[in-house]
Amino acid sequence: MLYLHGLMGYPTPEKMSLLAPKAENLYYPSLDYFNHPDLFGWLLGEVADKKIDYIVGSSAGGLMAYWLARRVGCKALLFNPALAKFSVRADITQHMTGYLPTQPFFYDIVIGTEDDTIVPQTTFDFLATHDLPAHYQLHIREGLGHRIDIDTFSWAVGLIP
Numbered sequence: 001m002l003y004l005h006g007l008m009g010y011p012t013p014e015k016m017s018l019l020a021p022k023a024e025n026l027y028y029p030s031l032d033y034f035n036h037p038d039l040f041g042w043l044l045g046e047v048a049d050k051k052i053d054y055i056v057g058s059s060a061g062g063l064m065a066y067w068l069a070r071r072v073g074c075k076a077l078l079f080n081p082a083l084a085k086f087s088v089r090a091d092i093t094q095h096m097t098g099y100l101p102t103q104p105f106f107y108d109i110v111i112g113t114e115d116d117t118i119v120p121q122t123t124f125d126f127l128a129t130h131d132l133p134a135h136y137q138l139h140i141r142e143g144l145g146h147r148i149d150i151d152t153f154s155w156a157v158g159l160i161p
Helices: 013-022 039-049 060-072 083-088 090-096 120-130 150-157
Strands: 002-004 054-058 075-079 106-112 136-141
Touching: 002 013, 002 039, 002 060, 013 150, 039 060, 039 090, 054 060, 060 075, 060 083, 060 090, 060 106, 075 150, 083 120, 106 120, 106 150, 120 136
Parallel strands: 002 054, 054 075, 075 106, 106 136
Antiparallel strands: none
């Protein structure tokens, strides 16, 4: 399992301890979204090398997880993913342009109604124009903001097979 933190975040020990029982191997690299020109390409290599079969991502990590899962054909759990920011990541565009999925993929997407960083409507609009409802399940959490509290995280980990 791969965990991808958000733009200014990091993998907390408490959250990693909740994921650990769900994964044979849990990998949670520290990501530099600003200074790694081909972060997506590097992550593709890591997914292949480590035989990742499930990806969890939050915010910017959710954006990466969305496209990685689609590219490698696996399931993912996304928290307030920054999907509408797709166009600002040239490295994703570089690796996804012209690519058609050949393996099944599926997303559980947790959306906080009070997220003022990644406004929920931008995610809904992105999904409506870029994906099919058969590929994802939305989980709307009333009162949840951008930061994912431990109770919500724990609940969502229960969605992982």
